[in-house]
Structures are given as structure tokens and as C-alpha cells.
Amino acid sequence: MKLLVLIVPVLIIPGNSFSQIYQHRFLDNDLSQYQGKKACYSRSMYNSLMENYDVTFYKIDLSAGNSSAYIEGSATVRAKVLNAGLDTFVIELYNDYTVDSVLVNDIKHYFIRTADNIIVPLSPVLSNGSAFAAQIFYHGELSQDIQDYRIGIVNNPVRQVTYTLSEPFFSKFWFPCKQVLGDKADSVYVFVTVDSTLKAGSNGLLTAIIPVGDGRVRYEWKSKYPIAYYLISLSVAGYVEYNIWARPEGIVDSILIQNYVYDSAYLEDYKHEIDATRDMVEVYSTLFGIYPFKDEKYGHCLAPIGGGMEHQTMTTLSELDFDLVSHELAHQWFGDYVTCGTWQDIWINEGFASYCEVLAREFVLEESPYDRLKSFHDYLLYHAREGNVFVPGGDFDIDYGVSYQVINLVDRIFDMALSYIKGAYLLHMIRFELQDDNLFFLALKNYLSQYGDSVATGLDFKNVLESTSGKDFTDFFDQWYFGEGYPVYDVRWDQEDDTVFLDAVQTVTASSTPFFKMPLEYKLFYNGGDTTLILFQQQNIQSFRIHVTGQVDSIEVDPDVNVLAKIESVQKGLETGSDYKRHDLKLLTSITNPFNDYIRLEFAESGDRKYVALYDISGRVILKQTTRDNSLVINTGRLKKGIYIIDINSPESTLTEKLVKE
Numbered sequence: 001m002k003l004l005v006l007i008v009p010v011l012i013i014p015g016n017s018f019s020q021i022y023q024h025r026f027l028d029n030d031l032s033q034y035q036g037k038k039a040c041y042s043r044s045m046y047n048s049l050m051e052n053y054d055v056t057f058y059k060i061d062l063s064a065g066n067s068s069a070y071i072e073g074s075a076t077v078r079a080k081v082l083n084a085g086l087d088t089f090v091i092e093l094y095n096d097y098t099v100d101s102v103l104v105n106d107i108k109h110y111f112i113r114t115a116d117n118i119i120v121p122l123s124p125v126l127s128n129g130s131a132f133a134a135q136i137f138y139h140g141e142l143s144q145d146i147q148d149y150r151i152g153i154v155n156n157p158v159r160q161v162t163y164t165l166s167e168p169f170f171s172k173f174w175f176p177c178k179q180v181l182g183d184k185a186d187s188v189y190v191f192v193t194v195d196s197t198l199k200a201g202s203n204g205l206l207t208a209i210i211p212v213g214d215g216r217v218r219y220e221w222k223s224k225y226p227i228a229y230y231l232i233s234l235s236v237a238g239y240v241e242y243n244i245w246a247r248p249e250g251i252v253d254s255i256l257i258q259n260y261v262y263d264s265a266y267l268e269d270y271k272h273e274i275d276a277t278r279d280m281v282e283v284y285s286t287l288f289g290i291y292p293f294k295d296e297k298y299g300h301c302l303a304p305i306g307g308g309m310e311h312q313t314m315t316t317l318s319e320l321d322f323d324l325v326s327h328e329l330a331h332q333w334f335g336d337y338v339t340c341g342t343w344q345d346i347w348i349n350e351g352f353a354s355y356c357e358v359l360a361r362e363f364v365l366e367e368s369p370y371d372r373l374k375s376f377h378d379y380l381l382y383h384a385r386e387g388n389v390f391v392p393g394g395d396f397d398i399d400y401g402v403s404y405q406v407i408n409l410v411d412r413i414f415d416m417a418l419s420y421i422k423g424a425y426l427l428h429m430i431r432f433e434l435q436d437d438n439l440f441f442l443a444l445k446n447y448l449s450q451y452g453d454s455v456a457t458g459l460d461f462k463n464v465l466e467s468t469s470g471k472d473f474t475d476f477f478d479q480w481y482f483g484e485g486y487p488v489y490d491v492r493w494d495q496e497d498d499t500v501f502l503d504a505v506q507t508v509t510a511s512s513t514p515f516f517k518m519p520l521e522y523k524l525f526y527n528g529g530d531t532t533l534i535l536f537q538q539q540n541i542q543s544f545r546i547h548v549t550g551q552v553d554s555i556e557v558d559p560d561v562n563v564l565a566k567i568e569s570v571q572k573g574l575e576t577g578s579d580y581k582r583h584d585l586k587l588l589t590s591i592t593n594p595f596n597d598y599i600r601l602e603f604a605e606s607g608d609r610k611y612v613a614l615y616d617i618s619g620r621v622i623l624k625q626t627t628r629d630n631s632l633v634i635n636t637g638r639l640k641k642g643i644y645i646i647d648i649n650s651p652e653s654t655l656t657e658k659l660v661k662e
Helices: 047-050 144-148 263-289 322-330 347-361 371-385 404-413 418-433 437-451 458-469 474-480
Strands: 010-014 053-063 070-079 085-092 097-103 106-111 112-115 117-127 131-140 151-155 160-165 187-195 199-202 204-214 216-223 234-237 240-246 255-261 296-303 316-317 338-340 454-456 487-496 499-508 518-528 529-537 541-547 552-557 566-572 586-590 598-603 610-616 621-627 630-637 642-649 656-661
Touching: 047 085, 047 474, 070 085, 085 131, 097 117, 106 117, 117 131, 144 151, 144 199, 144 487, 187 234, 199 216, 204 347, 234 296, 255 263, 263 296, 263 322, 263 347, 263 437, 316 322, 322 347, 338 347, 338 437, 347 371, 347 418, 347 458, 371 418, 418 474, 418 518, 437 454, 437 458, 458 474, 487 552, 499 518, 499 529, 499 552, 529 541, 552 566, 566 621, 586 610, 586 656, 598 610, 610 630, 621 630
Parallel strands: 053 187, 255 296, 296 316, 338 454, 487 566
Antiparallel strands: 010 541, 010 656, 053 070, 070 131, 085 117, 097 106, 097 131, 112 117, 151 160, 160 234, 187 216, 199 234, 204 216, 240 255, 487 499, 499 541, 518 529, 518 552, 586 598, 598 630, 610 621, 610 642, 642 656
8 A cells, every 4th residue: 555645844732631641551461371372272171281292293084975964084193292201192072973993103092081082091101202193083973053053064955065164162073183273283184085976175285086986085185284273174065176376476386276166057157256366366475475385275165154264275165255265365374374373362363364355455456445444444433342352361261162152252252343354454554554565565574484384473463563664563552452442533623824723632432442642644625635644643632733835625534544543523613722822832943954964953941941852753752852951952863864753842832843854
């Protein structure tokens, strides 16, 4: 997004504020309790013995059909022993399944079933650093009430599709696994034996279709990339296959886009939408870095899920809608390649993918992002008056299991307003505050480069953003990520000669976040033209002086919906006694403007203490200084060319003025 910001000379006068200081009460607190492995679980069901090994490989070898959710077969888990040693192997599998046998290093072992765990005592103890393999043979079908929640493995009799949905806690409802986000398997094989009239889709590359007799074939899918447990999938139906290839700049071989759709008629209706995926892969590869699973594929399996699920390299989709496809494809970077470190940081997945819907419209369709942003904006004004984007820790202190409590927890994690749409708006506001698209996308690339094939938290992204941009986003994350609600503005203005006087009053929708320190665009309309400028609000009530060259007819606040805020009113006419009329502005006799290597201030007042602060245009403090002298020289040799704001306060006067370094 290229923001053309025309800034006219502006004087900013702080008024008497009723703002409270917003303490960094989330960032200052110890968040370690939210960022460990146990955040993936409820407190009562997590088995700490799983911390004694690291998963390196899953092989799932099942027989399945498209007319029921019955499965049978085996799952092999290869792992490496951690800590002092392993005397008990624990893996998760839902109790509805019958476990026929368990082998560890090809030796049959005694096992215990309890609380959806398979517990296998080991003798002798496996030593620290040693590798081992456990194979679990099992069979069964989930009860209908489980299927109704759309978790684990599900059969839809109308469409005749059997498919999996595992996010966030439900991989154990179809294969034995370790549900810890930070423990990605290095690779995965998914073998599915089906009737020869069906196709089975899954992760990675389809390496073989092997006849096994009785009119059945085995689809052998293999992926060599690290993968989180909940991103492993299968889907079985009488699919029609349609393949295309993308070729982003910078790669030698084309990227396969493999599509399993319901039938030929559906393919004919949606071929154009499928073809658009090629453009998305190429554009996203330019914006974020090459598609992270380029040596395998990207693909779609259709299933009646009411949306989409970003299974790594093979998304499951309800329909081939442009916004849905762009969202799920974006997850291959944000969610799959880099996965949220805890479910409380789901913003790393869903907020980023939702913002990519905006980016796809902007860079693939080459249309203005305004319409998509405006729909997000209007939705949030109604649905996001309270609540955090970061999922508070207390929301995880519930019983784990298949119950309404768990469904409520899942609903909170995947809250449409907070995790998805407000999460997307946070990224757009970061882009707006940076005022530099190259810097914004560089921060995304740096983040992906640093945490690729691993996991990250919201604070990890904040650290990369700050190191890339050189800007402090502590206030931003306090307000928008850990805070609640959004600001509401009432603006009044008037004009005298060549000066517009403007009062901006900010209130909020959630008392837990009493103020949003933020930039806001103001568009001034003249007879025959307009000017857009950015004013940075630093307190609840703030007054501004704006030098203009013509008669202003009207003012529009945040015309491009670049921030999440409700503009309650914009009215011409200031009340008597407004802040700008209460200040004597004859504080200086001279100031160097424009300036080069220094700024020299000559004060009209002597003896009184003067407080001087210099800010860049984003509101970041460059320096602060105090003096009682009649003059002050500020060394600015190291500052970049551009626009700065100087703020001077004395016991009797206040002055803020725009300065330009040439």
C-alpha cells in the first residue's frame, strides 16, 4: 500500500487531558505460564511424560471409505528420547478406538488405556538421546455426537466424503499423536487404502498408487517438511483431479497445484477460481518469500466443512471462493510454516491469514483494498467493543474432553471478531504506522525467515517488527493485542484566516484500555482540492493548529479506514474557551526551520524551566531535554531527512511545531 501523505505545517497544542496512563500490565507480567507446552492442553488432561521425547516422524497407514467414519490400520511414531531417559511411553488416542496391539522397536508391549492416553511401560529404560519407534494398531469409528462437532474424522453421507479436522485439540480423534504445538514432526507419511473408485488426498507428494487386491488401492502420500500435529489430514471421496502449476520468480521448477473436486460439473463451474490460485501463489511468494513447500505441492480437497482448513500442502475447502482460497493459502506461510507457539497466540495464524484476504485483492486482483477493509471495519464496530486478540490464560482453565466446555473454548480461540478480523486490522494498522510498504513486507519476511519450520508467539513477531523497523511497538501491543476495544472520536473544528483549529476527543469502548495512543488521518477539503495529513494523538483530549492555504469546506477523519476507530462526529464550530484559545504561543523568538545539522531555539522567556521533546512523524521520541537558558542548540546531524515535531512546554506556555530536515 502506497500512502501519499501530504503534511501541511501544523501546530499541535496539548489540551488539559483527563487521560489515564495505560500501564503495560500485560507486557510487564510474566507470560511464561501462557507460553509453555501445557498451554496446548487443559490442566487436568496433560500428561507430562510426553515431555520426555521429541517426535521426528509420523506414518499413518489406514483403510477408509467415503460412506462411514470407520477406520482401521496403524500409526507409527518415531521419536528421540529427551531428559534423563524414557521408562514410560505415552501417546494420545481417543477411547472410542480399540487398540489391538502396541510395538516399541518392533517388540510387542503391554499397554494401559486411560483418559484418552495409551501408556506403555518400557523395560529396559530408553537412554537419553536414543531414537525409538512405536507402532499402534487400532480400529473403530467415532460416535455420532463426536462427528457432529466436526472433530477428528467425519463422514458426510450427503456428499459421500470422509475427511479429518483436527484443529486445535482433535488429532487424537483419528490417529495416535502428541498434541504439543512446539513438537513438530520432521516428516510425515499418510497411506490410505480405499476402493479403486475413490481418491484419497493428504499432505506432501503422492508418491504411489498401489493395487492391494479386492478392487482396492493404497494412496501413498509423503512429506519431508516439518509439520504440526493438527495439520496432518486425509480426505476420501470419488474426486475428479485437476492440476495446474505456478512459477514464482526465483525458482527453477514449477509448483504443482493439485485439486480434488467433487465431479466434472463442479470443475467446469469453478475452474476459473482454481486457476486464480496460481496467481496467488506467485504474488504471495513475492510478498512473503517463496512458497515454503515448493518441492512438494499446494492443493485443495473439497469437503462440506462450512469454510476451510489449512492442512499443510493440501487445504480442505467447502468451496472455491476467492477470499476463502486466499485466506487458506496464506496459512501455508502463516500457520503452517510458522505456527502459533500457543493457542493463545492464534493471531499469528488467523489474523495474518485474514489480512492476506486484503492483500490478495490488492495485489492479485489489483483493486483497492478499501472495500474489504471497510467490511472488516464495520463488522468490528459492532462485534469487537470488548475482548482481547490475545486469548487470556484464564480461558484455558477448564476441563478438557468432548463437552460443551471444550467447544466453547474452541469458539473463543477461533473467535471471528477477535482472532480473525480484529487480528487482521492490527496488521493493517502496523502497516499504516510504518508508512513504508517495503519495510512492512521486509518485517514479514524476516519473521518467516527467523521462525520458519517452527513456532512463534505474538511477542516474537513484535520483536522482529521492532528490530526490522527500528520503532518501538510496546504501546501498540499493549493497546491492541493485549488490550480491549477501540477508540471513539468526536472532532470539532473551525477556521480563522489561514489556521484551522481542531479539537479531537477520544473515548473508548472498554474501560480496561482507557486510551489509544495512535496516528489518525484527517482529509481537508477545499474548493477544488483536498489535503490529507496525519495527526498523532497522545492524550484523550488534544487540540491541533493546522496552517492552511485556502478556505476549508469540510474535514473527513480516517477516510481510508486505516485504523480501527469509530468516528462519532465531525462538526464545524468550536466552543468558547477551547484549548487553542487558552495558550499564549509567544514562547519562541526564533527556531531553525528547515534545519540541517542542528536546531537552534531562541526563547522569549528567561529563567523558567523549558521542557523540549523532539518526535519523528510516527510519534517516536528522538530526544528529551530541559533548559533554563535563553537559547538551546540541538545536534541533529545523525537524523534522517524528513518531518519532525518539536514540543516545548514551560509553566506559562506550550508550543508544538512541525520541523523539516533538508
